Amino acid sequence: MKVTIKDIAKAANVAKSTVSKVLNDSPHISIATKVRIREIMKQMNYIPSSLATGLARQKCHNISLIIDLTRRNDFLNFFFYNIIGGIESVVGPNNYELTISNVGREESRDYLTRYVLSQKADGIIIDNSILTKDSAEDLRNLGFPYVLIGEWSGPKMVPCVDINNRLGATRLTQHLLEQGYRNLAFIGGGENEPLFESRSAGVIDALLQEDVEGNPLRIYPDGNTEKAGYHMVSTILEHGEIPDALVCMNNFVAFGALKRLKEKGISVPQEIGVVTFDNEPLAPYTTPALTCLHMDTFGLGAGAAELLMSQIQEESQANQDKFLQQKWLMPELIVRESSTKR
Amino acid sequence: MKVTIKDIAKAANVAKSTVSKVLNDSPHISIATKVRIREIMKQMNYIPSSLATGLARQKCHNISLIIDLTRRNDFLNFFFYNIIGGIESVVGPNNYELTISNVGREESRDYLTRYVLSQKADGIIIDNSILTKDSAEDLRNLGFPYVLIGEWSGPKMVPCVDINNRLGATRLTQHLLEQGYRNLAFIGGGENEPLFESRSAGVIDALLQEDVEGNPLRIYPDGNTEKAGYHMVSTILEHGEIPDALVCMNNFVAFGALKRLKEKGISVPQEIGVVTFDNEPLAPYTTPALTCLHMDTFGLGAGAAELLMSQIQEESQANQDKFLQQKWLMPELIVRESSTKR
DNA sequence: TTGAAAGCGGTACCAA
DNA sequence: TTGGTACCGCTTTCAA
Numbered sequence: 085m086k087v088t089i090k091d092i093a094k095a096a097n098v099a100k101s102t103v104s105k106v107l108n109d110s111p112h113i114s115i116a117t118k119v120r121i122r123e124i125m126k127q128m129n130y131i132p133s134s135l136a137t138g139l140a141r142q143k144c145h146n147i148s149l150i151i152d153l154t155r156r157n158d159f160l161n162f163f164f165y166n167i168i169g170g171i172e173s174v175v176g177p178n179n180y181e182l183t184i185s186n187v188g189r190e191e192s193r194d195y196l197t198r199y200v201l202s203q204k205a206d207g208i209i210i211d212n213s214i215l216t217k218d219s220a221e222d223l224r225n226l227g228f229p230y231v232l233i234g235e236w237s238g239p240k241m242v243p244c245v246d247i248n249n250r251l252g253a254t255r256l257t258q259h260l261l262e263q264g265y266r267n268l269a270f271i272g273g274g275e276n277e278p279l280f281e282s283r284s285a286g287v288i289d290a291l292l293q294e295d296v297e298g299n300p301l302r303i304y305p306d307g308n309t310e311k312a313g314y315h316m317v318s319t320i321l322e323h324g325e326i327p328d329a330l331v332c333m334n335n336f337v338a339f340g341a342l343k344r345l346k347e348k349g350i351s352v353p354q355e356i357g358v359v360t361f362d363n364e365p366l367a368p369y370t371t372p373a374l375t376c377l378h379m380d381t382f383g384l385g386a387g388a389a390e391l392l393m394s395q396i397q398e399e400s401q402a403n404q405d406k407f408l409q410q411k412w413l414m415p416e417l418i419v420r421e422s423s424t425k426r
Numbered sequence: 427m428k429v430t431i432k433d434i435a436k437a438a439n440v441a442k443s444t445v446s447k448v449l450n451d452s453p454h455i456s457i458a459t460k461v462r463i464r465e466i467m468k469q470m471n472y473i474p475s476s477l478a479t480g481l482a483r484q485k486c487h488n489i490s491l492i493i494d495l496t497r498r499n500d501f502l503n504f505f506f507y508n509i510i511g512g513i514e515s516v517v518g519p520n521n522y523e524l525t526i527s528n529v530g531r532e533e534s535r536d537y538l539t540r541y542v543l544s545q546k547a548d549g550i551i552i553d554n555s556i557l558t559k560d561s562a563e564d565l566r567n568l569g570f571p572y573v574l575i576g577e578w579s580g581p582k583m584v585p586c587v588d589i590n591n592r593l594g595a596t597r598l599t600q601h602l603l604e605q606g607y608r609n610l611a612f613i614g615g616g617e618n619e620p621l622f623e624s625r626s627a628g629v630i631d632a633l634l635q636e637d638v639e640g641n642p643l644r645i646y647p648d649g650n651t652e653k654a655g656y657h658m659v660s661t662i663l664e665h666g667e668i669p670d671a672l673v674c675m676n677n678f679v680a681f682g683a684l685k686r687l688k689e690k691g692i693s694v695p696q697e698i699g700v701v702t703f704d705n706e707p708l709a710p711y712t713t714p715a716l717t718c719l720h721m722d723t724f725g726l727g728a729g730a731a732e733l734l735m736s737q738i739q740e741e742s743q744a745n746q747d748k749f750l751q752q753k754w755l756m757p758e759l760i761v762r763e764s765s766t767k768r
Numbered sequence: 769t770t771g772a773a774a775g776c777g778g779t780a781c782c783a784a
Numbered sequence: 785t786t787g788g789t790a791c792c793g794c795t796t797t798c799a800a
Contacts, residue, residue: 086543086793088793089793089794090794098770098771099770099771099772100772100794100795101770101771101772101773101794101795101797102771104793104794104795104796105769105770105796107794108795112769112770113769113770114769129539129543130543131539131543131544132544132793133545133792133793134544134545134546135477135484135486135793135794136792136793136794136795137793138477138480138481138794139478139481139776139792139794139795140775140776140793140794140795141776141794141795142477142776144477146525153507153511153514153515154511160507162707164507164510165495165504165506168506168526169495169496172526176528181527181546182525182526182527183523183525183526184524184525184526185524186511186518197471198473201471202473202475203475203477203777204476339711364707365504365706365707365708366707369681369708370711428777430776430777430778431777431778432777440787441787441788442777442778442789443780443781443786443787443788444785445778446778447780447786449779454785454786455785455786456786459785459786474778475776475777475778477776477778478776478777478778478779478792479777479778479779481776481777481778481779481793482777482778482779482780482792483792484792545793
């Protein structure tokens with residue numbers, strides 16, 4: 085049924101190997117035959133089988149994004165389309181396919197080695213929520229190209245791409261300080277949540293830099309939901325000193341906070357300024373609209389893919405040093421009403 | 427380097443074919459040898475190459491989602507994570523991989539036949555924005571399994587899955603009528619936009635059913651952005667009879683509408699009721715919160731995948747009739763303040 | 769510049 | 785119940 089290289093060879097009265105060379109535009113084939121055979125290919129509607137090519141070349145021209153799809157409401161959720169778009173924008177033009185693989189952190193180690201050994205991909209991009217130290221070690225031992233999305237806190241270096249949350253947080257905080265806010269509180273997140281750690285650290289960096297004395301940052305880690313935001317503001321207003329600005333872990337926390345502040349008749353941004361991370365999904369649509377950090381999630385995907393492609397291409401050249409690249413994308417500050425007093 | 431079936435055969439002192447049979451759990455192999463060979467496989471860390479298996483079996487155990495990733499802000503954008511999750515939830519357990527392919531409508535025809543012929547997938551799920559009549563015909567002629575996501579308006583039947591937007595719109599309208607609204611206006615969308623056509627048709631269905639006479643639906647197709655929503659409301663308020671309820675094409679149109687109504691001091695839901703499609707990304711977070719239709723996008727992906735898997739599995743059985751299944755998912759009404767007078 | 773043949777790592781049929 | 789062997793469709797030496 086399907087037209088194969090053999091059919092073309094027969095039709096052109098040449099050997100299979102000649103056809104193969106035409107396929108790969110070998111310099112050892114005369115232009116005349118190239119033209120002739122290509123014509124025949126077109127007429128017979130011939131397309132080489134990627135399966136056969138893959139087996140012969142021992143690579144499948146496919147890269148895989150490995151994530152845990154069961155984690156609903158995660159960071160990935162909102163930015164998935166952008167991240168995928170970013171990855172595709174670099175692997176596509178390189179003639180690589182992109183496959184999505186779903187696996188939980190627990191099963192990931194076994195899954196990864198099986199995946200690699202089964203030759204389902206030439207390289208993988210993996211979310212940091214599911215890469216363990218063991219699997220990172222496995223991948224390294226197998227010499228398999230991979231890139232991590234998100235921070236990595238293991239002992240060994242790992243090629244990874246992430247938004248620079250810490251510097252972003254610093255930038256966001258500087259903005260608050262420029263606006264005259266002095267008494268900051270950080271709400272949302274949870275202890276041991278890497279995103280929380282780096283963002284709160286960034287806020288502290290800014291306070292130290294600007295030498296804002298006597299007003300240490302107060303931190304309220306209580307989850308990343310609207311409810312949590314609402315609740316944290318309640319707590320803050322009831323006990324102790326009231327801050328004049330809130331840095332919120334995400335849009336939902338910020339939304340909950342705004343809601344509670346409104347109920348209490350506290351004006352934003354006059355009495356309390358509010359800022360948050362991420363521009364999606366709500367920041368432009370709250371009242372007042374939220375000042376935030378825009379994360380370049382398309383760039384995140386594209387950056388990861390670039391790192392991976394370069395690994396794959398350098399692979400032959402035993403250029404191991406290049407494998408350890410890391411990229412940090414700087415978020416962009418978007419100023420809106422929620423933090424501008426005038 | 428890599429362990430192959432040959433290595434296992436050698437180590438076990440049996441023929442390749444025997445190992446292959448163990449791999450496929452053939453009933454013609456004694457339990458004793460199965461156990462023995464499996465043990466050896468484990469010890470040698472053997473995983474079969476999917477490339478080789480694929481070539482031998484002439485199928486790659488991969489299904490592909492084909493979309494146009496350059497269409498930012500599209501319906502897919504917000505629901506991508508859910509749709510992918512839905513697809514994966516059915517292909518994953520069947521041991522199929524999921525790949526994402528990006529292509530524009532213009533190049534799609536060529537792309538598709540190349541894709542199919544190159545054996546990169548055993549079946550595809552394709553977005554209706556890029557399937558043309560020609561490509562549908564091609565796929566059918568090739569006898570290649572595929573499922574469309576979204577409505578299909580071509581002459582021939584095509585296996586597809588979609589949210590039942592028309593019935594959903596009817597349900598949404600019935601809710602408005604139950605609340606006592608009588609004078610409806612439909613805002614957003616654009617002529618020839620299938621989603622617009624089916625949704626507005628659904629509203630009209632409801633009006634006819636309930637015999638709401640003398641107040642035909644007024645329709646304002648002016649795009650699907652916040653700005654458009656804002657603008658349409660301005661226009662409506664300035665000219666002619668003022669409706670008592672607005673059905674909005676999406677969350678952004680509704681947001682723009684709410685904004686304008688608020689500026690004009692028109693109360694929602696007392697003076698004008700507002701409802702919209704989709705629960706994402708804003709509906710729960712506007713003031714007042716929006717009554718809407720929740721679309722089961724996870725189910726959309728899962729449904730498409732199920733249809734496709736059944737096609738792939740029935741393929742051998744020449745059971746062509748089953749290929750023409752269609753699925754319509756019923757959206758769920760979520761009632762919120764924007765349309766409840768009491 | 770072209771051809772022949774041995775892989776790549778499995779599957780599947782037929783014989784033993 | 786096992787083994788031998790001819791594929792699957794393309795690549796890649798090595799000869800001609």
